Amino acid sequence: MTANMERKLRVGVISTGGIFRGAHMPAFLANPHTEIVAVCDTHKPSACAVADEIGQVRVYTEWEEMLEQEELDIIDICSPNYLHAPLAIAALERGLHVFCEKPDAIHAEEALRMKEAAEKSGKVLMVMRNNRYRSRPKFLKQWIAEGGAGHLYTGRCGWIRRKGIPGKGGWFTTKELSGGGPLIDLGVHMIDLSMWLMGNPKPIAVTGATYSHFSQAKIEGESRHVEGNTYDVEDLATGFIRFDNGATLQVEVSWASHIEEDDVFVEMRGTKGGFSMRNETFKLFTDIGGQSVNSEPQVPIGGWGHQENVNHFVDAVLGLVEPEFTPDQGVDMIRILDAMYQSAREGREIRLD
Ligand SMILES: NC(=O)c1ccc[n+]([C@@H]2O[C@H](COP(=O)([O-])OP(=O)(O)OC[C@H]3O[C@@H](n4cnc5c(N)ncnc54)[C@H](O)[C@@H]3O)[C@@H](O)[C@H]2O)c1
Incomplete structure (x- = not known):
């Protein structure tokens, strides 16, 4: 496919829930090179409502029927987590490009099979990493590339909610369907953002602890209405990652915990400078002639980056750019x-090297 293509890329969507309606649908509709031609959801009213809106x-x-019947170029996967890998592999095996929501998969072996399927097919497999496309992370990436931070050797990141269990009793809180709680739901965003800013070093060892104290308590806060009562995932996770270049990263995520207020952050220290991106605030820390200098770059917080991520994926499919996300990273x-x-589970450090 080239940039001079005469027709638009045909997108088939699997699952038309919250993230599709809120982010993917507007993004694929706004992209000049794509058209949504088919949507699939086991909850038919949801798929029909979306179809009415798009026309x-x-x-x-x-x-399976959609893949069989339609002549598609792209599959857009917005399904519950456990479906990501099998759907992505099935689509790649049919020679389709795949854009998939995070997390990439619920087990590492599945992520590996996705990568192998992508390599075999030669098609683009990209998993949503929308935070990389937000204005402050993009500014930081440039600042780091220009040497502003020197070598980033340690950092911490977190997405800590006071009350924010997404749909207690639904697929998010059912391990078989989600793969886990806030670690796989929110952690994937913050760990990816941190690793991307660090230049994607290879993880070599990991320590973690998880807690589940709010499965029965009435603390979930804003929550979608769901049927069912399963809650067998964590509501808080904390961890520590070592990388092959000597760098380290602390992680903390929660859907519910007794803290003052929600806290979303990535903070890092490098040999020449550091930064803190925390909620609304954004600061750089450097040293000029022995003087500590703190600055607050006037970069607006901007949007969530979904549109930009979709545009980048489409450009990669068209061969206009090298994909920023590689299945290896997944x-x-x-x-x-x-x-x-x-x-x-085991109370010990796990080596990955
Ligand atoms: N990148 C982000 O900012 C972001 C934000 C929210 C959610 N997400 C991810 O998006 C995915 C979907 O989350 P959501 O909030 O839209 O969930 P949701 O519960 O709102 O929607 C899931 C949809 O999947 C449908 N579904 C279930 N099984 C299906 C099947 N076998 N075939 C087809 N459809 C099926 C359901 O009927 C529902 O409409 C998750 O993986 C989540 O982690 C990403």
Whole structure:
């Protein structure tokens, strides 16, 4: 496919829930090179509502049938986590490009099979990493590339909610369907952002602890309405990652915990400078002529980066850019999460090298 293509890339969507409606649908509709031609959801009213909104879209309730019937270029996967790997592999094996929501997979072996399927097919497999495309991270990436921080040797990141269990009793809180709680849901965002800013070093060892104290308590806060009562995932996870270049990263995530207020942050220290990106604040720390200098770059917080991530994916499919996300990075990510859960169960550090 080249940039001079005469027709638009045909997108088939699997799952039309919250993230599809809120982020993927507007992004693929706004991209000048794509058209959504088919949508699939086991909950037919959801797929029909989306089809009504988009217009001229065929509706399916079985993804296998959609893949069979439609002539697609791209599959967009917005399903519960346990479906990401099998759907991505099936689509790649059919020679389709795949854009998939995070987390890449719920086990490292699955992420590895996704990577192998992508390599075999030669198609683009990209997993949503929308935070990389936000204005402050992009500014930091440039600042780091220009040597502003020197070697980044340690950092900490977190997404700590006071009350924010997403749909207690639904697929998010059912390990078989989600793979885990806030670690796999929120941790994937913050760990990826940190590793990307660090230049994607290879993880070599991981320690983790998980807690589940709010499965029965009424602390979930804003929550979508769901049927069911399963809650067999953690509500808080904390961990420590060592990388092959000597750098380290502390992680803390929660869906519910007794803290003053929600806290979302990445902070890092390098040999020449450091930074703190925490909620609304954004600061750089350097030293000029022996003087400590703190600055607050006037970079607006901006949007969530979903549109930019979709645009980048489409450009990669068109061969206009090298993909910023490689399936290797997905394998590293899910190996880290697997190891953190294993460490939490076994009470020891897990080596990955
Ligand atoms: N990148 C982000 O900012 C971000 C934000 C929210 C969610 N997500 C990710 O997006 C994914 C979906 O999350 P959500 O919040 O939209 O969930 P959701 O519960 O709102 O929607 C999931 C949809 O999947 C459908 N579904 C379930 N099984 C299906 C199947 N076998 N075939 C087709 N459809 C099926 C459900 O009917 C539902 O409509 C998750 O992996 C989540 O981690 C990413």
